[in-house]
Amino acid sequence: MAGREDKYAKRRLKTSYLSTIVGVTLVLYMLGLLGLIVLHAKKLSDYVKENIGFTVFLNDDVKDVDVIQLQKSLDARQYVKSTEYITKEKAAATYIKESGEDFVTFLGYNPLPSSLEVRFGADFANSDSLKILETELLKNKSVKEVSYQKSLVSAVNENLRKISLIILGFSCLLLIIAIALINNTIRLSVYSKRFLIRTMQLIGATENFIRRPFILKGFVQGIIGAMVAIILLVFTLYFAQKEVPELRELQDAALFIKLFVFVTLMGVIISWASTYLAVRKYLRIKTDYLYYH
Amino acid sequence: MEERKEVISLTEIVKNYKIGAEVIVKALRSVSLTIYKNEYVALMGPSGSGKSTLMNILGCLDTPTSGEYILNGQIVSKMSDDNLAQVRNKEIGFVFQTFNLLPRSTALDNVALPLVYAGFSKSKRIQRATEVLKSVNLEDRIMHKPNELSGGQRQRVALARALVNNPSIILADEPTGNLDSKISIEIMGLFEEIHKAGNTIIIVTHEENIAKYAHRIIRLMDGEIASDEVNPDITKYEKNIAEVVNEQ
Ligand SMILES: Nc1ncnc2c1ncn2[C@@H]1O[C@H](COP(=O)(O)OP(=O)(O)OP(=O)(O)O)[C@@H](O)[C@H]1O
Ligand SMILES: [Mg+2]
Numbered sequence: 001m002a003g004r005e006d007k008y009a010k011r012r013l014k015t016s017y018l019s020t021i022v023g024v025t026l027v028l029y030m031l032g033l034l035g036l037i038v039l040h041a042k043k044l045s046d047y048v049k050e051n052i053g054f055t056v057f058l059n060d061d062v063k064d065v066d067v068i069q070l071q072k073s074l075d076a077r078q079y080v081k082s083t084e085y086i087t088k089e090k091a092a093a094t095y096i097k098e099s100g101e102d103f104v105t106f107l108g109y110n111p112l113p114s115s116l117e118v119r120f121g122a123d124f125a126n127s128d129s130l131k132i133l134e135t136e137l138l139k140n141k142s143v144k145e146v147s148y149q150k151s152l153v154s155a156v157n158e159n160l161r162k163i164s165l166i167i168l169g170f171s172c173l174l175l176i177i178a179i180a181l182i183n184n185t186i187r188l189s190v191y192s193k194r195f196l197i198r199t200m201q202l203i204g205a206t207e208n209f210i211r212r213p214f215i216l217k218g219f220v221q222g223i224i225g226a227m228v229a230i231i232l233l234v235f236t237l238y239f240a241q242k243e244v245p246e247l248r249e250l251q252d253a254a255l256f257i258k259l260f261v262f263v264t265l266m267g268v269i270i271s272w273a274s275t276y277l278a279v280r281k282y283l284r285i286k287t288d289y290l291y292y293h
Numbered sequence: 294m295e296e297r298k299e300v301i302s303l304t305e306i307v308k309n310y311k312i313g314a315e316v317i318v319k320a321l322r323s324v325s326l327t328i329y330k331n332e333y334v335a336l337m338g339p340s341g342s343g344k345s346t347l348m349n350i351l352g353c354l355d356t357p358t359s360g361e362y363i364l365n366g367q368i369v370s371k372m373s374d375d376n377l378a379q380v381r382n383k384e385i386g387f388v389f390q391t392f393n394l395l396p397r398s399t400a401l402d403n404v405a406l407p408l409v410y411a412g413f414s415k416s417k418r419i420q421r422a423t424e425v426l427k428s429v430n431l432e433d434r435i436m437h438k439p440n441e442l443s444g445g446q447r448q449r450v451a452l453a454r455a456l457v458n459n460p461s462i463i464l465a466d467e468p469t470g471n472l473d474s475k476i477s478i479e480i481m482g483l484f485e486e487i488h489k490a491g492n493t494i495i496i497v498t499h500e501e502n503i504a505k506y507a508h509r510i511i512r513l514m515d516g517e518i519a520s521d522e523v524n525p526d527i528t529k530y531e532k533n534i535a536e537v538v539n540e541q
Contacts, residue, residue, distance in 0.1 A: 199393040203407040203454065204382020206375045229511065 009192040016185040018219070023178035024225030025232070028267050030171040032233040034164060035259040041160040043250035054118040056137055057145040062114065066142045074118055084117040091115065113144060118260075179274045182221075186214060186278035197283070211279050211291025219268060226267030230260050295508035299363075300461050300493050301328040301351065302384035306370075308346050308516075320346040322516040328462075328495065333488045335524075336497045338513035344497045345466060347513065351495065352385050352464050353377045356436070365461045382410050386455025386463045390470035394439045396452055400426060401435045404454045411458060425453040429483055445476035452483055456492075463487065465496040469503055474535055481506045482530035502528065 058067060071083050086094075091112040092104055104110050134146045190197065200210050237256075241247045320343045328334060332434040338344050349355040350362060353369055356377075369380055387393070394403045402404040404491040413421070426435055429449040439447055448468060455463055465484070470479035481503060488494050498504050505528040512520045 193393075195393065196395065197393060201378070202352075202381065202387045202389075202393060204378050204380075204410045206378040206410075207377070209410065 009188065013185070013188045013192055016181070016188050019196045020178070020181045021221055021225050021228070023174070023181040024221060024267060024271055025228045027171060027174040027178045027270065028226055028263050029232050030167060030174055031266055032229055032259060032263045033236065034171060035262065036233065036237065036256075037167065038164060039252065039259065040247065040250050041164070042253070044156065046161075047250070052110070054116075054120070054133075054144055055147045056116040056118060057113045057147065058115060058142050059144045060113060062142040067114070067116070070142060072115060074116070079121050081119045081121050083119075085117045086117060088112055088114045090243065102181035113125070175270065178270065182218070182271060182274040183278045183281075186247050186275060187282055189214065189217075190279070190282040207280075207283055208234045210283060211276075214279045215272065215275055218271045221275075222267040222271030223264070225271065226264040229263055229267070233260070236244070297329040299327055300330050300332075300365055301326070303327070303350075303362075304361045306347075306350060306357045306362060308350065308355070312527070318334060320348075320516055322399045324360075324516075324518060326511070326521075327520065328493065330461075330493055331488070331491055332493055333484075333506070333508045334495045335507035335510045336495060336513065337499060337501075338519070339502055340499075342513040343516040344513055346516075347467050348495075348497055351462070352387060353380045356373050372530040378410075380452040382407055383458060384457065384461045386460040388451050388455050388463065389446070390467035394447060394454075396439055399436050399438055400431060400442070400450045401455075403439070403450055404457050407454060418462075420421055422441045422457060425457050426450070428456070429453045443476075444472050445479060448472060448476075448480050449483065452480070452487075456487065460492075462493045463493060465494070466498075467497055469498070469500070475534075477503065478530065478533050478537060481528075484536065485530045506530075 056070075067085060071085055074080050074083050088110050091114065092110050095112060096102055096104070137143050137146050197210055237251075241251070303324055303326040304323055306324040306326075307319075310318040310320055312318060317361065324343075324347065336344050336347065340410060346355075351364075353364070353372075354377075356372075357370055361368065363379065365384055367380065369377065372380065376416075381387075393407070397484050398406075401419065404426055405418040407537060408418040408421060423432070423435065429452055431446060431449050431453065434442060434446060437446075439450070444449065448471075453470075455465075463484075469480055472480060474501050484494060484496070485506065494507075496503070496507060503525065504510055505524065508524055510520075510522055510524050511518060
């Protein structure tokens with residue numbers, strides 16, 4: 001009878017180990033996903049910043065020479081990636097093409113100003129540095145107005161922040177579940193080994209000595225969880241890149257490796273720490289108590 | 294009469310168990326007791342009288358709620374868990390009703406295990422464990438695992454393990470509880486020899502005929518010592534086994 005009960009306990013323990021590893025894996029997968037998103041997010045916002053830039057609207061009475069002068073002085077700056085001169089006529093043509101309204105004939109004149117499109121390198125394109133350049137340009141006599149899409153930069157950042165927070169929340173939830181699973185596993189495993197533990201206590205094994213195999217197992221669980229999580233992350237990356245090939249341009253192998261090392265470390269820390277605490281808790285409960293309950 | 298050495302000295306030992314927040318079970322009310330070297334004591338009493346609780350405290354498996362316990366000159370009632378483990382390893386040999394052997398290890402490994410915690414070298418361990426197994430007449434079962442041994446043989450392995458560290462006391466809680474009467478008598482014969490060799494033995498039992506082997510009988514009742522007497526009529530193994538054999 002004791003044998004049958006033991007067998008049952010052992011089976012429960014096996015399921016329990018498995019679900020613990022699954023739990024740890026999920027936590028690490030979420031953390032890894034968060035890491036991937038943060039890594040890609042930085043690249044993505046760089047990409048957005050490099051591609052938005054500035055429109056400098058020019059006064060109507062500006063001379064082409066002045067414009068070319070200004071364009072040259074902008075091009076000479078390190079942080080400017082490219083400039084493009086858009087004349088009144090070109091602007092009108094683009095607008096007509098886009099809106100389908102021939103407003104020039106309708107109005108009898110062309111109200112659109114000529115402009116300079118300026119694009120920047122990523123490290124320059126945060127809102128503050130754009131402001132400084134803006135004031136500088138406004139002092140120039142040929143410049144009527146400077147316009148740039150502040151909102152797009154901050155919208156990208158804002159959205160990424162929200163997504164990161166949601167994933168972080170999820171990770172925390174999963175972490176709690178994983179710790180509960182580890183706790184349960186240790187309880188079962190102390191229970192199924194209660195006779196052995198009792199024997200070791202009788203003949204003078206210290207708590208440390210009794211704890212060691214459990215903690216070793218926790219360590220191994222962490223490593224396994226991390227490995228599975230990394231495999232899942234690599235798959236996720238692979239499928240994401242297949243769906244959105246542009247992602248490949250954002251990829252950075254060195255950072256990925258750092259991320260995977262981080263995931264492994266987290267796995268070991270999470271399972272080691274919660275195993276340590278759980279074992280301490282359940283060994284303190286006298287094994288006598290476990291015998292009869 | 295030469296001066297006797299105190300091995301165990303209990304002063305007003307109290308043990309309360311808390312159940313939930315409110316209920317307190319007074320398992321030991323106030324137990325004071327001195328046991329000298331080479332005494333052979335039987336601890337008796339009805340179920341729930343506190344025998345196992347007292348054994349756990351004597352065996353340093355549990356600490357009393359209040360009172361002082363001095364074992365072989367060391368105050369153990371206030372020791373940390375790790376120090377208690379060390380005391381259990383060096384000073385105490387346990388024999389229990391269930392044999393408490395590691396199921397996947399041989400008799401030799403089971404007996405040698407306390408020596409591992411005590412830090413002996415492998416060859417020393419094997420030598421000492423073999424020697425003790427011989428002394429309980431198990432030299433031909435050294436490499437057997439517990440499931441390949443009879444109940445009496447298993448209890449002899451447990452006894453050998455209890456002896457392997459030359460402890461100050463041997464604590465036995467119902468050591469014959471799982472054995473039939475002939476095997477029980479054989480085990481009691483071994484205890485008799487161990488006692489003759491100079492060991493101090495405390496044995497918990499509720500069988501009068503087992504208690505009769507001891508030289509001193511202490512009876513507990515509701516967590517207190519009800520009587521503590523010298524046994525006037527000590528059973529001898531040689532005589533007892535002859536009787537049992539004759540009956541068959
Ligand atoms: N861990 C515990 N928690 C709460 N109460 C306990 C605990 N252990 C023992 N008790 C109580 O303490 C009292 C003494 O118990 P103990 O086990 O010492 O009795 P015993 O004399 O060994 O009995 P038995 O002959 O049945 O083994 C009992 O009333 C029991 O219910
Ligand atoms: Mg008892």
